[in-house]
Every structure is written in C-alpha cells, then in structure tokens.
Amino acid sequence: MIESITGGYLNAELAGVILLLIGLYGLIINRDLIKQVISINVLSTGVFLFFTSLGHVSGGNVPLIMNTDMVDPLPATLMLTTLVIDVAETALALALILRMREDEE
C-alpha cells in the first residue's frame, strides 16, 4: 500500500533523511522549548531509521547462527545504544525546561 503511494521511490534510508530534515526544520521554526525537544526527537528517529536500514539485505534472514544469507545485525544493535543516549538526553532536556520555568515563576 505504501509502495502505491510513493511509487516505489521511497526506501527506508530516504525516509530517514526526510525525517531528519523535518526535525531540523522544526528546530529552526519552533520557539516553544518542548516543541524543540520533540523536533530533535523526530530528527533522531530519522537517524535511527536511516542507520537501521543500512543493515537491510533484501530477502535476508533473521541474524541467527544457523541461518545463512542474513541481514546485518550490527546497525540495529548500535542503534540500541544510541536510543539509550537519546532517552537520557530527552529526559535531561525536559528536566531543565521544568527547572527553568520554576525559576521564572
């Protein structure tokens, strides 16, 4: 169904780059701090999608020892680590926003 909309031109890498650009755009136009954090999260999702799709092998198997012809598991594993960083930084940004608002009141 998605292919019928995109005409087969959109693959996961390209979708990732588009998300990244949307995130960057959001960061430039939004004045609200929470919206900025959300924009950065959209950007990071784009990067994750891009990176994870790098390991894709069309028709590839699940990466288990007994399988041959499998997809590359490394990008997905690396993105797990980066996701953790993403969560930590988002939490930190939100905490800082709360503190700043408290200080202003």
Next chain:
Amino acid sequence: MVPLMAVFPLLCAFLVSLSNIFRLSERYIKASFLVGIFSPWSIFILNMSDHPVETVLGGWSRIAGIEVAIGSLNYQLILVELIVFSLVGVYSLSYFEDNKKEGPVRGKQMFTLILLLYGGIMGCFLTRDLLNFLVYSEIASIASIILVACSNEKGAKRASYRYLMLFFLSSFLLIFSIGIIYVKTGSLNFYLISQNLVMSREIKVAITLAFVAFITKAGIFPLHYWLPDAHSKADAPVSALLSGLTVKVPVFGMLLFLVYTDIEFLTLPLMIVAFSSILFSIVMAILQKNVKKILAYSTVSQMGFILLAIATLNAAAAANYAFAHALFKSGLFLGIGVLITRYGTKDIDELSCKNDNLLMLSIIIFTLAIGGVSPLIGAFGKQGILSGLSGFGVYLFYIGSIGTLIYFINLNYSLFNLKSLGKQYRSIEGMITFIVAILTIAFGIYYYPKLKPLDLILIGAAFLAFLILKYLHIFEKKVPRIFSKDVEGLGGEINLYAAIFVFFNISFLIYVLH
C-alpha cells in the same frame, strides 16, 4: 588492561552515588572519589615503558572487537587528563566543602558527575572505534551538561539547555555520518576504515558532516555560542575541566579522522574557520568585563589555534597544543576561581590578586604561556603550528598571538590595579594552582628548551596595542544583548543557532561537492 583506565572512574562514580543513597559517612564518599581519581595512574605507569599498546577487547579480531590503544597520538592527552583530574579532584574536595550554599544538587553529588566525566573523557581518548568514541563522548557531555546545570549561578540552567540542544543536534549528525562511513567501508574500527577507504563523494560528505559536528562540540566560531555561557556559569573546578579537557574530546575525534582518513579536501574551509575563530574571540574577549567570560572566549580562540594545526594536517602539533592548552587553561580557571570565591564577584575591576603572591605569579605564568612565550609550554605547540603555515597565514598567526596577549595584559593590569589589603592569603586551592603553574614551566622546558627573542617583540607590540586601546576606552565598551532573558528568548536563540548550524553544514557541503 588499558581499558580499565576508563572503567575505574566509572565504577567509583557508581560507588559514590551508592554511598549517597545509603547515607554513608562523608569519609567513604571522599575516599571512593579519590580512588576513582587516582587509580587510572597505576595502569598508565605500568604501560608507560612499552607503548604503543594496542589491544582489542576480549581478544577478538579487529573486525569483531573494540580496539583501544595508547600511542603517540593520544599519549599526551591521556597524561594531561590524569594530571588535570588529579589536581582538580583535590581542589574540588575543598572547594565544595567551602561552598555549602544549598542548591538542588551539591557537593557529594558533584563527585559522581566529575568521575563520570573522567571516565567518559578517558574512554574517548583510549578508543580507536568510531561508535565507541561516540558513546563515551556522550557520557562525558551529559555529565558536563548536568555539572553546568548544578551551578548556583543565575542563568546556569539556560546555559546548560543551550549546551544540551547543540550537543544533541551535532551528535545526531555525527551518528548519521558514522552510518555513511560504515556502509561505505564496512567497519567502525579506524584501522580497518583506513584500509578500505575510497574517497568517494559519500565518504567526503560523511567526513564533512562529522567535522561540522566536531567543530560545534569543540566550541569553535561560528558554532561556539553555547561555550562562553556554559564555561563561565559553572563552578570553578567544573569550568577548569570543561575548558581544559571536555573540548579536547572532539579535537581527538578530528585527530583520528586526520590520521586514519584523508581530509586534505577540507583544508581551506577549516583554515578559514580557524582564523576567524581566533580573531573573532579576541575581539569578544577584549569587550568582556566578566573575568570568566574572558577565559571562555579565550578557549574559543585557542581552539581555533588547534583547528589550525589540524587544517595544516599536523597531528603532532595539534596534540601538543591541546596538551598545553589543557594545562594552562585549567590552571587559569582554578586560579581565578580562588579569587571569585574570595571577593564574591566576577567583575574584572573588583578582583585583585595583590594579597596572594603565589596566585599572582601563577596567573602571570599562565597568561604568558597562553601567549606562546618561550620557554613555557604554549611556545612548543605554537612553534609546531607555525611550521605548517606560509605567506599570509603567518601574519594572521602573529596577529592572533598579539591579540591573545592584549586581553591577558588587560586581565593582569586589572588584577594588580586594586590596593593591597596588607594581609596575605594562603589556601589549598591557591597551592594547587601554583603546582599547575610549575608544571607549565617544567613541561615547557622539557619539550622546548629555547628562548626566542621574537617573543619580546610580540609582548612589546601587545603592550603598545593595550595602551592604545586603553586610551581609546575600548575596554569599557559592552557587547549589546540580542535576546531577552526569559524562556521565550531562549527559544528564539536555539532557533537562530540551529539555522546557523544548518547553514554552516550546507556551505561546507557545497564547497566539498562543487
């Protein structure tokens, strides 16, 4: 055994936070803090005789494992990290003792964060793996962002948020470029990357994006806007660590790219950025009244010098100057920190070090070292950078050196201007600053035992320029404020900075791809 150098501080950070939770006595907390600070020395000394040391964790091959190494590239950076953290560790024990003003997180909790920063930076300096580098640099940057936010200073949280958003943004661009490098070379290990490297357009784009991310993280003009506030609002020992070591992490990333890949196609734009960073921050430093802001802008300018070494493809000079800068800038922040605590202000006109001879001597030594006066440590690094320059670049370099001396002559002039109170002060913090000053001289004589007569001419020219600027009342001028101080203003700031970041990326990419 080498990776334990990063593991010990991280482990002790965990122990310190556990002892906080179980409310153990302060002695245990301080003991585990000091163990974390000093234990990496043991491994460094054990491996000192037979470096370069290269090991892949778990005994795997390079393809599967993470490689760590101590070699000519990172030896000096690791040494200076050990020295600075040991001295700042002892300094912060008494600093956070004296500053018992209550904030959200103080004292004991700061020790956990300092140890996390230590482990993060050490991991970055040791690794030869791209993603491992990224993860450790994130540990270091998150720790430093929280350290800035913990300061009681007004506006510290705002500075910290700006710091966080810019790091967040550049980190993801870095990950994006790592992805491109992985798909083109099939590896994240720098040695294997260099083996499989073909300088295609994609690789050039990836290296360019990575360099822009590093320039942002290193606080180099025009992507420096997070740095002056973050470094000046933090507590004195934290500022010393941030300005001395945290900004060296992206420098080491650039060095890895310089050694293992080919960055010759970036030479010209990097050189332009380096020179504009040096000259812009000199002007900004001259216009500041806040003493810590002067030092922070000086960091922006000095990072320009390091980038200049990288742009001239001279990895040794960059490492040497990074070593020198880490030493004298952390020393300066520690010394100025003593004065700020003593007088309770950061205004350059109200501070004085006339009542503390040791501190006065230390600050003069540091400022001369930053100016690159021989035989102090700065001269050695600057000589290496100068050897790679030719033509117009040499003149700009000397203008940069004279400019650096001008604002430090202004700093020293203001510090000696007040009348002496008669009583002489002595403190542990002052002594530690003096130790750093002695190291600045000792390493300077060890690496570069020469005296250059040209230095006297540079100092003379700087003094003359200082007198002219003083006569024209340039030092009294102020930089106008663009954004309002509320949350709304901060949002606008981030918008502008993100736009500059994107513009900078695009202009670099257009240059590379045209």
